[in-house]
Each structure stands twice: as structure tokens, then as C-alpha cells.
Amino acid sequence: MxxxxxxxxxxxxxxxxxxxxxxxxxxxxxxxxxxxxxxxxxxxxxxxxxxxxxxxxxxxxxxxxxxxPGVADAPVDPWRGLYLPSDLYAGLQDGYAATPDAEAYAWFIDARLRTDAYCTLVRAIHDDSVTDDLDEFVQGRSVVGIMGGHALQRNSRSYAGAAGLGHSLAEEGYLVATGGGPGAMEAANLGALCRSAAAVEEAVARIAPVPSFRPDVTAWAAGALAARTAVVGDEPDAPIDTLGPTARSLGIPTWFYGHEPPNVFCDVIAKYFSNAIREEGLLARSNAGIVVLDGAAGTVQEIFQAVTPLFYAVDDAPLPPLILVGREHWTERVPVWAAVTAMAAGRPMEEAIHLVDTIDDVLPLLPALTA
Structure with missing residues (x-):
């Protein structure tokens, strides 16, 4: 207990x-x-x-x-569990390098510590604590995972579309979960956090002048934090353990890809050192379906990780849908759809996979929420 x-x-x-x-x-x-x-x-x-x-x-x-005992000489508290955006970006006024997020990444990639038994134990305890809190946070929620590339620019039509999708899903009552990084992930989290379509449009316009986290994470994050304040207000953050039933936006990033900073448009952030645990955790908790937007290698990896449990499913329970958005992208530019359909032929997963043209086609394919 x-x-x-x-x-x-x-x-x-x-x-x-x-x-x-x-x-x-x-x-x-x-x-x-x-x-x-x-x-x-x-x-x-x-x-x-x-x-x-x-x-x-x-x-x-x-x-x-x-x-x-408590852990000394580590930039993280391994027992703390989930984070608020303000936790990871504390001290941003002194530059991103001064934030707990950047310090944790620097500690993680320090070659002297990568195989140090003490540091390995700290990271393992930390990630287990995150998983423990995350299980409690999503309990009883219908979670839709949105996957997509980190390179999507804030001033693009595709970014606005991903934000609109996140908002639509959250309005329906789904908890929107992403990999918690920039690009399509940030867009979906932003849309989910906003309580109106007008707020989504205003927030996107506010952050568009800094379209990418490269080359300046500080400016990218500072603009986003200002936009977040405009969305949720400047009241003190609510305790994490009270947010689960009402949360709309969840990010699950990793310091393994620490060069991609976490986005701030999540109600909470479950950040891991282990990318393998993070990837599996994100996909396994997307119990209401997975939506895949344009992406490259990392997104392709997520597609096939999502395919594996669908491929081996043997019972008669309905499978959560896997929806790839963008017919041209997934059949020509990154042609994974042929492989997915070939594996699905004659198996229960055949009914769970979908290739659609636009984000407008997504919502009807998701399972209906019960009151």
C-alpha cells in the first residue's frame, strides 16, 4: 500500500x-x-x-x-512523479540552460555518469515514480494519443490543423496525450488546453512569431509560457493529484531526446529518462485510439510499436483504432501504409487501422464516450 x-x-x-x-x-x-x-x-x-x-x-x-534516503547531487527528485510545465521551466528568465529541464538533460548525457551505478539507480527510481503517478492520473479516462513530427512550424497551416484536432478531441471529453515535445505534439497539446476555438486561434497567433525551438529554446519557451498564461490565467497551479478527472492535455516526453524541449501546453508532463519506457507508456495508455500526423523516423517507430499489440490481438474485444492522417504522406513520401495493411490482412487488426485524408475524418472513427 x-x-x-x-x-x-x-x-x-x-x-x-x-x-x-x-x-x-x-x-x-x-x-x-x-x-x-x-x-x-x-x-x-x-x-x-x-x-x-x-x-x-x-x-x-x-x-x-x-x-x-533522499538523493543528493542529482538535478531531479526521483520520488516526485509528474511535473507541471512551471517545474521544468523554472528560472527560464536566466536562459533555458538554467532551467531544471536543461540541467537534467546535461546530467543525463554526461559521459562520466552514463554508466555510473548510482546515477542509473536514480534514473530508474525517477521513471518508476513517474509511471506510478501517471497510472493514477489517467485512471478512468479515455485517452487519445496524437503522434507527429517535432519539426512542424508554429506558423504553418498544418500546425493550426493539429491544434484544432487537439481542441476537438478535448471538447468531446478525451484526454489528449502526445510525446510532449515541439511541433505537432505542441500543437495538439495547445489545442486541447484551450477552452474555445477562438482561444486556440489566438494562442497560435501569439506564438507564431517564434516558429521553431531552433535556434533559441529560451525565446520559444518564453513565448509559449506567455500564451499559456493567457489561456489558463496566472493563478497558482492546482495540485497535480486533483487534475486527473478534468485534465485535457498530457505530455509524455523524454530526456533521451533532450534536444527537443518539452512543450508547456500540457496540464501535466510525465517526463522520462528511458525512451523505451516512455514510448510504451504513451502508446499503452492511448486506450481510445492513436492518431498519427505527418512525421519521420520517430513517428514511424511509434506506428509500428502501435501495430504490434494490434497484430497479436486474439480476443473479440474491440481494438482501439490506429488512424494515419495524410494519404499522400503515408503512401508516397513515407510509404508505411502498405506494410501496415499487409500485416493486418485477415487479422482482427484489419478493422482497427485507418488511412484518412484530413483531421476532419478522425473523430467519427474514435469510440464513443460513455456519460
Whole structure:
């Protein structure tokens, strides 16, 4: 049983329930030494990170608990889980290189640390914490994944179209999930975040003067943060654990592609060090379907990762649709459609794959939401 707030822990202590099997995650246990000592045997209690003063640590050790201490000398808190855009872009006024996002990428690619056992453990704990929070965040939601290239320019018609698609899906009640990066991913997240078509149009126009994150991530992100404030206001961010049922926009990026900065138009960001875990997590959580816009190598990889579970599906349950948008792109410029249809022939996935001309053809192919 995971306990992630002091309120939960207090309730459990008051109920006199057993401590064996509890996982206390990232809690401030200041002042809990006497209450824990009174319980005697603490075998099987696991304390993950958080603030553990010396008197509490001594009680845990004597009682037989297992304590994983907080991590020093790393630019991330491995126990924290999901991020808000403001978390990753704190300090942007001093340039992108000063932000936690950039610092985490620099730490990740440091050749001296890539195979360091301590750093590997930190990254693994971090990504597991993200997955844990992400599972809770999307629980009960119908998620549509939108895939597409990072190079799409903000001042293009295709960008505006992707933003319109994200908005339409969110208005229908879907949670829109993307790879969380620039380009088509940013556009879909932006559209989903906006509460009206007029707000989408205004936000796109606001950020269009800086069409790409190259060569200046600072200007690209600063303009986007200003546009985000215009959309959602400048009130303090709501706690992440309250957002799940009402969230419209989710980004799942990776520091593996750290040269592509995360976009800020997500309600929350699940950022990973492991791209393999991130890719699988994004696709597996797109339980209402996957929409693929124009893209290149990374997008092609996502298509075939999405095809694999469809290919091996054997039961009679309806499969989530895989929708490729842009007939010319996917049959001529990047001709993967022929391979997809060849694998689907005679299998249940044949009914789940679709090639359409425009984003206007997407919504009718998605499963209807229940009230």
C-alpha cells in the first residue's frame, strides 16, 4: 500500500492498522519518531525518500524498516512523479540552460555518469515514480494519443490543423496525450488546453512569431509560457493529484531526446529518462485510439510499436483504432501504409487501422464516450 500524503499516513496510524507492507513515498516525517517507536516492530515498512530527521531514522533502523534516503547531487527528485510545465521551466528568465529541464538533460548525457551505478539507480527510481503517478492520473479516462513530427512550424497551416484536432478531441471529453515535445505534439497539446476555438486561434497567433525551438529554446519557451498564461490565467497551479478527472492535455516526453524541449501546453508532463519506457507508456495508455500526423523516423517507430499489440490481438474485444492522417504522406513520401495493411490482412487488426485524408475524418472513427 502506497502512502503519498501525511493525511493518509495519519489516518492509517490512527486506525492502528499494520505498518508492514506500507510504502511511505516522499513524506516529511519530522516529529513522527515517538509515534513510530510506539508501534514497535516496523519490519516490512519501506520509506522512500522524503525528509527523515535523524531521530526518525534511528527509530526506523531499530524497528527493522527499510529506508531509501533522499538523493543528493542529482538535478531531479526521483520520488516526485509528474511535473507541471512551471517545474521544468523554472528560472527560464536566466536562459533555458538554467532551467531544471536543461540541467537534467546535461546530467543525463554526461559521459562520466552514463554508466555510473548510482546515477542509473536514480534514473530508474525517477521513471518508476513517474509511471506510478501517471497510472493514477489517467485512471478512468479515455485517452487519445496524437503522434507527429517535432519539426512542424508554429506558423504553418498544418500546425493550426493539429491544434484544432487537439481542441476537438478535448471538447468531446478525451484526454489528449502526445510525446510532449515541439511541433505537432505542441500543437495538439495547445489545442486541447484551450477552452474555445477562438482561444486556440489566438494562442497560435501569439506564438507564431517564434516558429521553431531552433535556434533559441529560451525565446520559444518564453513565448509559449506567455500564451499559456493567457489561456489558463496566472493563478497558482492546482495540485497535480486533483487534475486527473478534468485534465485535457498530457505530455509524455523524454530526456533521451533532450534536444527537443518539452512543450508547456500540457496540464501535466510525465517526463522520462528511458525512451523505451516512455514510448510504451504513451502508446499503452492511448486506450481510445492513436492518431498519427505527418512525421519521420520517430513517428514511424511509434506506428509500428502501435501495430504490434494490434497484430497479436486474439480476443473479440474491440481494438482501439490506429488512424494515419495524410494519404499522400503515408503512401508516397513515407510509404508505411502498405506494410501496415499487409500485416493486418485477415487479422482482427484489419478493422482497427485507418488511412484518412484530413483531421476532419478522425473523430467519427474514435469510440464513443460513455456519460
Amino acid at each position: 502506497e502512502i503519498e500524503t501525511l493525511e493518509e499516513f495519519d489516518d492509517h496510524l490512527a486506525s492502528d492498522g499494520p505498518l508492514r507492507g506500507l510504502r511511505l513515498q516522499d513524506l516529511d516525517l519530522t516529529g513522527y519518531a515517538d509515534r513510530l517507536a510506539a508501534r514497535g516492530d516496523l519490519t516490512g515498512l519501506v520509506v522512500l525518500g522524503g525528509k527523515v530527521p535523524l531521530p526518525v531514522a534511528e527509530v526506523l533502523l531499530r524497528g527493522g524498516a527499510i529506508q531509501f
